[in-house]
Amino acid sequence: xxxxxxxxxxxxxxxxxxxxxxxxxxxNHLYFYWYRQILGQKVEFLVSFYNNEISExxxxxxxxxxxxxxxxxxxxxxxxxxKLEDSAMYFCASRGQGAHGNSPLHFGxxxxxxxx
Amino acid sequence: DAKTTQPNSMESNEEEPVHLxxxxxxxxxxxxxxxxxxxxxxGPEYVIHGLTSNVNNRMASLAIAEDxxxxxLILHRATLRDAAVYYCILKDQAGTALIFGKGTTLSVSS
Numbered sequence: 172x173x174x175x176x177x178x179x180x181x182x183x184x185x186x187x188x189x190x191x192x193x194x195x196x197x198x199n200h201l202y203f204y205w206y207r208q209i210l211g212q213k214v215e216f217l218v219s220f221y222n223n224e225i226s227e228x229x230x231x232x233x234x235x236x237x238x239x240x241x242x243x244x245x246x247x248x249x250x251x252x253x254k255l256e257d258s259a260m261y262f263c264a265s266r267g268q269g270a271h272g273n274s275p276l277h278f279g280x281x282x283x284x285x286x287x
Numbered sequence: 288d289a290k291t292t293q294p295n296s297m298e299s300n301e302e303e304p305v306h307l308x309x310x311x312x313x314x315x316x317x318x319x320x321x322x323x324x325x326x327x328x329x330g331p332e333y334v335i336h337g338l339t340s341n342v343n344n345r346m347a348s349l350a351i352a353e354d355x356x357x358x359x360l361i362l363h364r365a366t367l368r369d370a371a372v373y374y375c376i377l378k379d380q381a382g383t384a385l386i387f388g389k390g391t392t393l394s395v396s397s
Contacts, residue, residue, distance in 0.1 A: 175330075204384065206331075206387075213387050213388065213389050213390070214325070214331060214374075214387040215387070216384045216385070216386055216387070219384050227384050262330045262331070264330070264331075273319045273321075273336060273378060275321075275333035275336070276323075276331070276333060276385060277333070278330030278331045278332065279330055280328075280329055280330050281329075281330050
């Protein structure tokens with residue numbers, strides 16, 4: 172079964188540094204998402220991306236964050252200047268067209284970002 | 288998105304059925320009911336979704352009340368691998384993002 176793959180599985184960075192988290196969504200999917208989960212807390216929506224532009228974003232997704240689909244296969248999340256509170260598990264997800272926009276989301280297993 | 292209410296935790300024994308409830312009294316006519324689960328150290332995983340009729344798939348069944356103000360996810364025979372956080376989420380047709388709540392933590396004992 173096709174999977175969403177995320178790299179790296181664990182990233183350690185120093186406060187103030189830029190990080191790029193990478194995702195390869197399922198190949199025929201059209202909608203792409205980033206979520207994060209701070210340890211012990213709930214899964215939080217960050218941003219959705221469709222047709223090469225952001226379609227929705229949450230309050231968390233401020234100017235420090237950006238997303239890009241640089242080629243036909245990768246989907247990236249960039250954090251420009253990391254803060255301690257950015258330490259979390261970051262999940263990428265994708266979905267196909269589906270009926271009524273309700274096709275299931277497929278999640279990767281996440282990248283654990285640790286900011287020191 | 289309309290709000291859902293789930294118990295914080297539930298316990299089950301292996302090979303017994305599990306009924307996970309979800310209340311959504313403010314559901315609108317266009318809201319679909321989605322269930323996802325998150326196994327330890329993994330990303331969320333789709334389980335099932337429905338609009339009005341009960342739904343079955345290889346993982347579970349979804350029973351939707353006639354007034355749609357509540358639903359129940361049914362795991363027919365719980366296994367140790369079913370221990371996870373289960374999320375009941377309402378999603379309308381227009382929006383594309385799923386918004387997760389705290390979910391129900393299911394423990395399964397052998």
